[in-house]
Amino acid sequence: MPEPAGASAFPAAASAAELLADARERTDAQLASWASSLAPEIGGRTGQALSYALLTPGKRVRAALVLAAFHAVGGRGPGIAGVAAAVETVHAYSLVHDDLPCMDDDDLRRGRPTTHRQFDVATATRVGFLLVPVAARILSAAAAELGVAPETLGRMAAELFQAGGIEGMVGGQWLDLEAEGRSLTLAQLMTVHRGKTGALIRASCTLGGIAGEAPAVRVAALTAFGDDIGLAFQIADDVLDCTGTSEELGKTAGRDAALAKSTYVQLLGIDGARREAEALARRAIEHLERGGVPSGALRTLAGYIVSRTS
Numbered sequence: 001m002p003e004p005a006g007a008s009a010f011p012a013a014a015s016a017a018e019l020l021a022d023a024r025e026r027t028d029a030q031l032a033s034w035a036s037s038l039a040p041e042i043g044g045r046t047g048q049a050l051s052y053a054l055l056t057p058g059k060r061v062r063a064a065l066v067l068a069a070f071h072a073v074g075g076r077g078p079g080i081a082g083v084a085a086a087v088e089t090v091h092a093y094s095l096v097h098d099d100l101p102c103m104d105d106d107d108l109r110r111g112r113p114t115t116h117r118q119f120d121v122a123t124a125t126r127v128g129f130l131l132v133p134v135a136a137r138i139l140s141a142a143a144a145e146l147g148v149a150p151e152t153l154g155r156m157a158a159e160l161f162q163a164g165g166i167e168g169m170v171g172g173q174w175l176d177l178e179a180e181g182r183s184l185t186l187a188q189l190m191t192v193h194r195g196k197t198g199a200l201i202r203a204s205c206t207l208g209g210i211a212g213e214a215p216a217v218r219v220a221a222l223t224a225f226g227d228d229i230g231l232a233f234q235i236a237d238d239v240l241d242c243t244g245t246s247e248e249l250g251k252t253a254g255r256d257a258a259l260a261k262s263t264y265v266q267l268l269g270i271d272g273a274r275r276e277a278e279a280l281a282r283r284a285i286e287h288l289e290r291g292g293v294p295s296g297a298l299r300t301l302a303g304y305i306v307s308r309t310s
Contacts, residue, residue, distance in 0.1 A: 010071045010297075016304035019297055023064035023084065030085035031055060034138060042130070049119040049127045050134070053092050057110050061233070061305065062087050062204040068297035069208025069222050072288075082142025083156070083211050086135045087204050090164045093131035094200070096124050098173065135160065146211060156210050163203035172196025176261070184262035190231060197237070198230030205229075205298075214293075221291020225298065228284035233305050235277040238263040239270055240310070277306040 011018050031054045039051040063084035070080045099106040099114040100121060107117050116124035139160060143153040162168055172195025179192060205226030209219040242265050264273040281302040288295045 023060040026081035027063040027084045049123045065204040066208045069205045070212045073212040073214035075212025079145030086139035089135035093128045096128040163199040168199030193234040197234040201230030202226035221293045224287035225284045228280045232277040232280035235264045281306045
């Protein structure tokens with residue numbers, strides 16, 4: 001799966017907007033190529049819906065973190081875009097299922113109808129499940145392009161699918177559903193979101209380090225960075241859910257209140273939640289510094305995550 005011409009030059013000293021634009025260009029090219037080949041391979045309404053889900057637009061924060069982590073440890077090679085695309089595919093699966101009526105029952109995602117609204121619930125459910133093996137295919141192709149050893153691919157796959165499973169997103173989503181209508185403590189809320197939202201963000205950073213064949217101490221620093229910045233991302237989301245409009249967010253605003261969910265804003269107030277997110281971002285950078293990982297682009301992305309407006 002080739003990348004756009006010239007895409008191998010990483011803009012390490014760029015702004016957050018430039019880093020995200022670069023990640024979108026690289027990742028969206030990968031996803032478009034896979035969507036065009038998979039739609040006829042799967043066929044019918046399911047193939048169309050899978051293509052629709054893969055082509056869902058997004059900011060590509062997770063993809064940008066993969067790229068930034070990879071280059072921070074000295075990784076080189078355009079194949080890393082495939083790793084980023086695999087992460088975004090797992091993310092797409094989580095969004096398709098998260099939006100279902102039995103979950104968060106959302107009609108809008110990134111400014112367009114959710115997959116079950118565009119097609120139907122049964123088709124969207126199948127598509128969510130199918131996106132997991134699709135992610136495995138994308139990751140395997142990326143590993144072959146990067147030329148990493150089979151053991152390295154095994155580590156990468158374990159990291160990605162653990163983050164997407166019961167110990168990560170699935171477990172976090174289950175805890176999130178269980179918590180509807182209940183008041184959680186701050187510690188309980190953090191446990192929910194370190195799985196539901198944070199696990200895949202953490203994995204994005206770890207995968208970049210593994211793909212770059214970094215030593216264990218640097219991979220550990222990237223993992224710790226991702227753990228804290230993943231939680232900061234969710235706190236910023238809670239603030240935006242209270243302060244943004246559906247048009248600004250590209251999804252239905254105010255869903256947390258409608259579903260009677262505990263949030264960081266509810267527990268800490270808007271200003272307190274913002275301070276907590278900023279503190280987590282600072283701690284995330286400290287992990288990189290202690291682990292000897294150049295923070296450059298990762299620092300820029302951390303700043304974006306806690307200050308974004310959509």
